Amino acid sequence: MAPSPSPTAPSIPSGLLERLRADAGPRGFLPFDRVVDRALYDPETGYYESAEPPLGPHGDFYTAAHASPLFGGAVAARAFEEFERLGRPARFRIVELGPGDGTLARDLLAALVPRMPPTTTVDYVLVERSRRLARASAEALLGVADPGRVAIRRADALSTDGPFSGFVIANELLDAVPFRRLVARDGAWRELGLRVGPAAVEWAEGPLGALPPPALPAPPRDGIVLEVAPAAEAILREVADHLVAGAAVFVDYGLEEPELLLGHPEGTFAAVRAHRPVDDPLAELGRADLSAFVNFTRLRDAARRAGLTERAYVGQAEALVRWGLPALLEERARASVSSEAEVRVRLAAKNLLFGFGTFRVLDLAPPGSAVATPDATPSPAAP
Ligand SMILES: C[S@@+](CC[C@H](N)C(=O)[O-])C[C@H]1O[C@@H](n2cnc3c(N)ncnc32)[C@H](O)[C@@H]1O
Numbered sequence: 279m280a281p282s283p284s285p286t287a288p289s290i291p292s293g294l295l296e297r298l299r300a301d302a303g304p305r306g307f308l309p310f311d312r313v314v315d316r317a318l319y320d321p322e323t324g325y326y327e328s329a330e331p332p333l334g335p336h337g338d339f340y341t342a343a344h345a346s347p348l349f350g351g352a353v354a355a356r357a358f359e360e361f362e363r364l365g366r367p368a369r370f371r372i373v374e375l376g377p378g379d380g381t382l383a384r385d386l387l388a389a390l391v392p393r394m395p396p397t398t399t400v401d402y403v404l405v406e407r408s409r410r411l412a413r414a415s416a417e418a419l420l421g422v423a424d425p426g427r428v429a430i431r432r433a434d435a436l437s438t439d440g441p442f443s444g445f446v447i448a449n450e451l452l453d454a455v456p457f458r459r460l461v462a463r464d465g466a467w468r469e470l471g472l473r474v475g476p477a478a479v480e481w482a483e484g485p486l487g488a489l490p491p492p493a494l495p496a497p498p499r500d501g502i503v504l505e506v507a508p509a510a511e512a513i514l515r516e517v518a519d520h521l522v523a524g525a526a527v528f529v530d531y532g533l534e535e536p537e538l539l540l541g542h543p544e545g546t547f548a549a550v551r552a553h554r555p556v557d558d559p560l561a562e563l564g565r566a567d568l569s570a571f572v573n574f575t576r577l578r579d580a581a582r583r584a585g586l587t588e589r590a591y592v593g594q595a596e597a598l599v600r601w602g603l604p605a606l607l608e609e610r611a612r613a614s615v616s617s618e619a620e621v622r623v624r625l626a627a628k629n630l631l632f633g634f635g636t637f638r639v640l641d642l643a644p645p646g647s648a649v650a651t652p653d654a655t656p657s658p659a660a661p
């Protein structure tokens with residue numbers, strides 16, 4: 279159900295509160311995507327710009343990339359398939375969207391480069407919205423990749439250099455882009471957001487702003503909340519407009535819209551700090567990670583309308599197995615220096631396969647690609 283509109287007395291940083299107040303203007307109301315945008319990405323007060331590292335075991339949350347280098351190894355295998363499909367070009371471009379602290383980039387390159395012909399250069403482009411993490415991801419790669427084999431650079435957007443062929447990868451990007459929250463009231467959808475007062479914010483409802491198609495479903499029970507992320511759909515349109523040949527692979531947690539409406543009537547918005555959901559997300563704005571499940575129905579529809587074709591839409595476990603995780607695991611287990619290290623490798627692989635239950639992989643081909651029958655529905659990961 280929708281959060282009760284009772285006031286909270288948050289201790290959110292004053293700079294952030296000021297910005298939210300300015301954004302809200304005289305109406306005093308902000309749709310929630312505007313709040314997420316400021317709280318996560320404001321260059322001065324955004325969570326992703328803070329001095330504390332948000333990602334990894336010492337941060338607030340970890341992703342599959344931090345769970346094991348096997349994740350990067352498996353993604354490298356998928357990237358290599360595209361390298362072959364493109365006819366083994368002398369320069370192979372990989373664009374990573376939202377590389378965070380650079381963990382995936384480091385592991386992917388470590389696994390990929392030894393497989394490439396010595397005459398091939400990998401152009402690795404880091405597209406990271408947070409200035410702090412853009413620096414961190416570039417620094418994580420310093421001295422890691424042989425400059426004769428890999429050219430690493432940062433870009434403001436996937437579209438910066440115009441159309442290209444190659445491999446686009448984004449892990450847990452789409453759950454972190456600003457999302458809107460809609461609430462069902464008296465048979466209609468309303469916008470859920472914040473009323474920003476002089477010293478505090480509180481949940482509030484306003485008229486529904488413009489939404490791109492597809493149309494919203496008839497609102498079910500009163501109070502049900504649905505999150506949608508037009509900004510995530512825009513990222514897919516940008517891919518469709520610039521990726522000429524190759525593939526774009528998005529890994530993220532999420533569900534189809536009917537599953538969200540039935541299984542998560544309160545919505546899926548979560549604020550996480552130190553690996554735990556926080557009790558009062560509004561009190562932690564600017565200091566906690568904010569995310570929502572990806573609405574795969576809307577995302578896939580946006581992809582189709584933009585001309586992208588699904589090569590696969592499967593659960594993370596199934597994708598990793600297809601990309602050769604079992605063989606990579608055995609290789610790494612054999613190379614372990616002790617039995618304890620081997621057990622750790624195997625446990626990390628188990629976590630990748632069974633600990634990311636709602637994670638799905640959307641593997642897209644650019645407009646005009648000839649694609650064999652795509653997969654239909656992701657199989658849930660076994661417990
Ligand atoms: C949840 S983190 C995931 C980081 C990394 N991919 C991983 O798997 O560890 C989301 C990342 O996406 C970045 N991000 C969000 N929106 C973005 C955008 N529009 N373009 C590029 N990066 C973005 C964030 O700054 C953050 O680094």
